Amino acid sequence: MREGATAPWPDDPPVCSTCGLRQDRFETWYGWWIFLEPVFLHVNLVPVELRWTVDSEERAVNWACADSECQVPHDAVCGRADSPVHVGTEILEIWEMNRRAAAPGA
Numbered sequence: 001m002r003e004g005a006t007a008p009w010p011d012d013p014p015v016c017s018t019c020g021l022r023q024d025r026f027e028t029w030y031g032w033w034i035f036l037e038p039v040f041l042h043v044n045l046v047p048v049e050l051r052w053t054v055d056s057e058e059r060a061v062n063w064a065c066a067d068s069e070c071q072v073p074h075d076a077v078c079g080r081a082d083s084p085v086h087v088g089t090e091i092l093e094i095w096e097m098n099r100r101a102a103a104p105g106a
């Protein structure tokens with residue numbers, strides 16, 4: 001799982017293949033694409049491995065996140081995925097929000 005960099009490439013619509021939600025898609029420096037949740041959290045609320053930021057060239061990076069805020073990959077909080085573990089309330093709330101949005105008829 002390339003750290004959640006599993007988004008379809010730009011020829012395909014920016015939609016999560018699991019939950020169907022439209023996402024913001026960014027290219028990584030290694031050429032894969034990732035969906036990042038459009039929510040900014042203080043880095044202290046996010047486990048190191050889930051901290052992503054978008055650099056000045058519009059590429060997603062999860063190393064050298066020197067900012068005080070970061071984003072999490074959609075894969076970690078996809079509403080059709082299992083509840084994320086070892087994360088704080090704020091990330092669980094994003095997952096809950098996605099779960100409701102992905103629910104049929106919601």
Ligand SMILES: [Zn+2]
Pocket residue numbers: 016017018019020021074078079080
């Ligand atoms: Zn999803």
